[in-house]
Amino acid sequence: MWLAWIVLAILGIKVFNKLTSGKCYADTVMSGKVVVVTGASGGIGFETALELAKRGAKVIIACRNDKKGERAVRIIKKITKNKRVRHIHLDLTSLASVRQFCHEMSSTEAKLDVLVNNAGAICTTRERTSDGLLKDMQINYFGPFLLTNLLIPMLKAGAPSRVVVVSSAWHKFGTIDGIDDDRTGYIQSYANSKLCNILFTKELARRLRDTCIVVNCLNPGQVNTSLYRSSTILEKLRSVLLYFFFKTPAEGAQTSVYVAVSDDCDLVTGGYFEDCREARPSAKAEDEVLARKLWTVTERLVHLKPDELREVSS
Numbered sequence: 181m182w183l184a185w186i187v188l189a190i191l192g193i194k195v196f197n198k199l200t201s202g203k204c205y206a207d208t209v210m211s212g213k214v215v216v217v218t219g220a221s222g223g224i225g226f227e228t229a230l231e232l233a234k235r236g237a238k239v240i241i242a243c244r245n246d247k248k249g250e251r252a253v254r255i256i257k258k259i260t261k262n263k264r265v266r267h268i269h270l271d272l273t274s275l276a277s278v279r280q281f282c283h284e285m286s287s288t289e290a291k292l293d294v295l296v297n298n299a300g301a302i303c304t305t306r307e308r309t310s311d312g313l314l315k316d317m318q319i320n321y322f323g324p325f326l327l328t329n330l331l332i333p334m335l336k337a338g339a340p341s342r343v344v345v346v347s348s349a350w351h352k353f354g355t356i357d358g359i360d361d362d363r364t365g366y367i368q369s370y371a372n373s374k375l376c377n378i379l380f381t382k383e384l385a386r387r388l389r390d391t392c393i394v395v396n397c398l399n400p401g402q403v404n405t406s407l408y409r410s411s412t413i414l415e416k417l418r419s420v421l422l423y424f425f426f427k428t429p430a431e432g433a434q435t436s437v438y439v440a441v442s443d444d445c446d447l448v449t450g451g452y453f454e455d456c457r458e459a460r461p462s463a464k465a466e467d468e469v470l471a472r473k474l475w476t477v478t479e480r481l482v483h484l485k486p487d488e489l490r491e492v493s494s
Contacts, residue, residue: 219299
């Protein structure tokens with residue numbers, strides 16, 4: 181009997197999660213729009229790219245694994261019948277790769293309408309990239325920071341345009357003090373990167389306030405994606421539990437799509453969204469002084485050049 185009650189409870193939680201998850205009901209057509217989605221070979225990024233392709237957008241899947249990226253392109257084309265989907269190599273663990281991606285973008289596209297900074301990772305080992313930065317911080321924050329800044333000219337050409345930054349509720353536990361410290365644990369480092377995402381969003385929105393580029397971030401909720409997977413038995417067990425208690429990637433992508441396409445976001449910049457509605461992040465995430473301090477530190481760490489900085493007023 182007790183087993184039956186446990187099964188019912190689990191199913192009840194699953195149903196509750198589905199009923200309370202936000203859904204994007206905007207019917208916005210994206211024909212003629214150019215969209216970049218990072219980390220779109222799977223998970224939330226794939227579902228976001230799929231939804232935007234369904235709306236007619238030209239979608240560029242930006243990811244490190246070329247084989248997975250091309251596979252995602254084939255699947256999206258087959259489902260949507262949209263032939264304007266392609267993959268461009270982007271390795272966020274390499275600042276040189278970020279610059280090369282932006283060079284290819286500017287060489288092949290006249291504008292950019294929506295940039296979705298979706299790629300993210302949890303790195304259980306403390307590694308540094310060839311750029312000397314903590315790997316997880318570079319994937320989750322430093323790389324997207326540089327990428328966004330370098331694409332500002334194309335976003336201006338596509339204006340009114342949007343920058344979408346995927347953060348997390350974990351930002352509430354973050355700090356900027358340990359963003360380049362090897363002693364920081366991997367969970368803390370992930371939380372730090374997600375706080376940085378929001379502070380970056382707030383500061384970028386402030387710097388672009390006189391343009392027609394809106395910048396918003398979001399918490400997709402707890403989603404069962406590869407972000408949580410590893411080869412250990414404990415992690416495999418956890419992945420089974422996540423299936424029952426967490427959102428599916430398609431459900432997790434709803435807020436990303438909403439922030440990318442909804443007319444409700446036309447006049448909102450520097451906002452934070454959850455379940456397809458605007459919400460309030462932690463007080464620390466709204467600290468303007470902290471955001472400016474982080475921006476200055478990040479400029480130095482990613483070697484943003486003076487001519488690149490001119491695109492974003494201070």
